[in-house]
Amino acid sequence: MSAEVKEKEPLFSPKNLKLIKTPINLSNPITVQVLGICSALAVTAKLMPAIVLSISVVVVMAASNVVVSLLRNGIPPRIRIIVQLVVIASMVILVDQVLKAFVYDVSKQLSVFVGLIITNCIIMGRLEAFAMSNKPWPAFLDGIGNALGYGIILIIVAFFRELLGSGTLLDIQVIPDGFYEFGYKNNGLMILPPMALITVGVIIWVQRFYTRDLIEKN
């Protein structure tokens, strides 16, 4: 199949690369489209779950985008949402089972959040908006791009929340004991959901400051 595509356009043509790049910045699912906020609030209190969840979302999103894209000509429009849900749910259960079998410690940490990938609106949004009307390879790239855009924000938020909230990164203490002796205290508010929202807000602010294209022209 790849040979066939190559004749028409190279695998990583500028157009295809754009599918990966745009969602990371210009149409980032979290900061620009404001999708998937719920999980961004829930799993970002610690860095490790955020990283593993991002990887899981990349896998689920790429796989379900490809599957739906392969099926796109046979899916009856009237039950397309149900078909998409079945695909996503199956992928998520597979990922969960594999995590439990081979990286049990990580799966213990993630616990319910893997199951909650099913409810991540980004995945269904991309299936509906992109995979249903595009070929498998672009759909694959689109899935990776959007999942990365989502994951990057998740990891940035988790980095600050764990650093300021618990004084650790990946459960390793990074703020020296000396700071605490001088009266420095971990900010307990950082590990509560509201600060995740504020952190996301700050990221949106910074992103808009550097990406002028995002600013609305009245």
Next chain:
Amino acid sequence: MYTNGYIFRYAAIMVIIAAALLSTAAMLLKPFQERNIAIDKMGGILTSAKIPDVDASNAMSLFNKYVKEEIVINENGDVVESYTDGRMEDGKAFKIDMKKELYKKSQGEPYELPLYVIEEGGKKLYIIPLRGIGLWGPIWGNMALSDDFNSIIGVTFAHKGETPGLGAEITTDIFTKQFIGKKIFNDQNEFMSIMVVKGGAEKLPENQRIHGVDAITGGTITCNGVNDMIKDILDSYLPYLQKNR
């Protein structure tokens, strides 16, 4: 245009394929998952008894090295079975499903509970598995008692889905190390359990401080769950503990 017949056939076939795929995956992966769960259980038991350097790769061999006896007790505190020879993971105690037994207890039916005996440095430690309810789902763990059946040597906790950074902190050393050296009976031999209280043991009357630990800020419901779990489980073991003290 898609006919109704096509839609029904499409849905039926899709569901069958998805079901077949998922059940195959579940069946193929089940042995690995069960092994992981068993290893995790052994790791918890060993860690609560302060056996150093336990990890997933050596838990099984260390478990067989340190655990000398697996006891099954009934609701009257009598020993039903004592398993000392052979592979420890094959013992009846190790296979007991705490969830089922605690359900039987809540229904007023007879039940059986496991107890593990670890020998280290010539001293016997008794490990009681714990199981209870947190905020979002089950919480469980192990409590190692010294041979006076009163002082706590160590505890471990685990959970299915407590909030990261809040309730999930019950698994951290900062929380669990508070339990070391606490006592479950007072000087009058009354059962006191361990109280998880806001503000820590200092908030309790002086004579109760040896039974109290500090709860986690923002994890109140999980900590209440830990408190209730310890109380309920120790209560189930109470007949045995009192007979042997």
